[in-house]
Amino acid sequence: xxxxxxxxxxxxxxxxxxxxxxxxxxxxxxxxxxxxxxxxxxxxxxxxxxxxxxxxxxxxxxxxxxxxxxxxxxxxxxxxxxxxxxxxxxxxxxxxxxxxxxxxxxxxxxxxxxxxxxxxxxxxxxxxxxxxxxxxxxxxxxxxxxxxxxxxxxxxxxxxxxxxxxxxxxxxxxxxxxxxxxxxxxxxxxxxxxxxxxxxxxxxxxxxxxxxxxxxxxxxxxxxxxxxxxxxxxxxxxxxxxxxxxxxxxxxxxxxxxxxxxxxxxxxxxxxxxxxxxxxxxxxxxxxxxxxxxxxxxxxxxxxxxxxxxxxxxxxxxxxxxxxxxxxxxxxxxxxxxxxxxxxxxxxxxxxxxxxxxxxxxxxxx
Numbered sequence: 001x002x003x004x005x006x007x008x009x010x011x012x013x014x015x016x017x018x019x020x021x022x023x024x025x026x027x028x029x030x031x032x033x034x035x036x037x038x039x040x041x042x043x044x045x046x047x048x049x050x051x052x053x054x055x056x057x058x059x060x061x062x063x064x065x066x067x068x069x070x071x072x073x074x075x076x077x078x079x080x081x082x083x084x085x086x087x088x089x090x091x092x093x094x095x096x097x098x099x100x101x102x103x104x105x106x107x108x109x110x111x112x113x114x115x116x117x118x119x120x121x122x123x124x125x126x127x128x129x130x131x132x133x134x135x136x137x138x139x140x141x142x143x144x145x146x147x148x149x150x151x152x153x154x155x156x157x158x159x160x161x162x163x164x165x166x167x168x169x170x171x172x173x174x175x176x177x178x179x180x181x182x183x184x185x186x187x188x189x190x191x192x193x194x195x196x197x198x199x200x201x202x203x204x205x206x207x208x209x210x211x212x213x214x215x216x217x218x219x220x221x222x223x224x225x226x227x228x229x230x231x232x233x234x235x236x237x238x239x240x241x242x243x244x245x246x247x248x249x250x251x252x253x254x255x256x257x258x259x260x261x262x263x264x265x266x267x268x269x270x271x272x273x274x275x276x277x278x279x280x281x282x283x284x285x286x287x288x289x290x291x292x293x294x295x296x297x298x299x300x301x302x303x304x305x306x307x308x309x310x311x312x313x314x315x316x317x318x319x320x321x322x323x324x325x326x327x328x329x330x331x332x333x334x335x336x337x338x339x340x341x342x343x344x345x346x347x348x349x350x351x352x353x354x355x356x357x358x359x360x361x362x363x364x365x366x
Contacts, residue, residue, distance in 0.1 A: 140214075143200075168221070338356060
């Protein structure tokens with residue numbers, strides 16, 4: 001009996017040590033990293049060609065209405081998303097978003113990409129590239145989100161103390177908007193692998209908030225170029241396979257909306273489109289953290305969204321507000337219908353809508 005008790009004690013101790021390994025690894029001393037804020041930011045901006053693979057988690061606290069046109073966006077920004085990724089470059093990667101019922105895999109290649117729903121064995125081929133679409137799990141990984149947010153020039157950048165992320169000492173950066181009154185973003189903080197500039201953790205705070213409304217971190221990281229077969233997708237035998245040009249509401253409008261949109265909206269310049277873009281019906285405006293997307297909508301779709309989001313209103317407008325992102329859906333009869341959304345105060349969206357109503361873009365009339 002004494003021998004049995006002793007053996008169980010050993011098992012208990014070993015089990016406790018194994019369970020504590022992640023926290024023990026995180027508790028290792030943080031090594032000081034001597035690098036200036038500007039130089040570190042430049043490394044972040046150039047890190048999209050760094051090869052890596054790893055596992056990450058993102059958590060958001062933004063509450064959006066659960067309407068079908070937003071697809072998985074409410075759960076992405078209002079819950080926890082877990083994903084494993086393999087990154088060979090901006091046009092060669094794979095991200096598997098994991099859930100209790102299966103996984104949703106997304107891959108990117110030079111001609112488009114694939115999505116794979118393991119629960120119903122459904123593969124979708126997305127042809128071409130679209131500038132505007134709804135966010136997906138791949139956009140919320142720390143490296144991809146950090147790289148995208150780092151490309152703004154209209155910010156003040158300062159250093160933060162290093163933290164230990166994914167077993168590595170990571171110096172920190174804080175980005176704050178140069179014009180805080182024009183954006184809902186209060187600050188972006190990120191911790192970076194210093195040699196490659198790869199963001200390992202990103203925290204986004206809304207203006208006036210002390211806690212982050214969106215945070216994402218790599219928990220496991222291998223800094224090496226993944227093998228090509230890791231990012232290559234081939235549908236399994238018996239899978240349902242479809243090909244689409246526009247995978248969601250925003251992409252559909254971008255591809256087919258027959259509007260000639262203005263070059264400036266609410267005093268914000270229109271952003272240049274990608275040279276590979278196959279769309280043209282959606283506009284994105286602003287610079288840096290002040291960003292607005294203009295999505296023309298079919299009348300019946302806009303009316304349906306307004307009715308579900310604001311059932312007690314007059315049926316012409318509906319506001320969707322969060323601490324970080326605001327949106328405005330409008331439907332004038334007669335007239336045009338729009339979705340305006342961005343990291344800007346609601347008043348700016350109202351100004352943009354007033355401009356569109358006063359001077360409607362030519363080419364409408366659906």
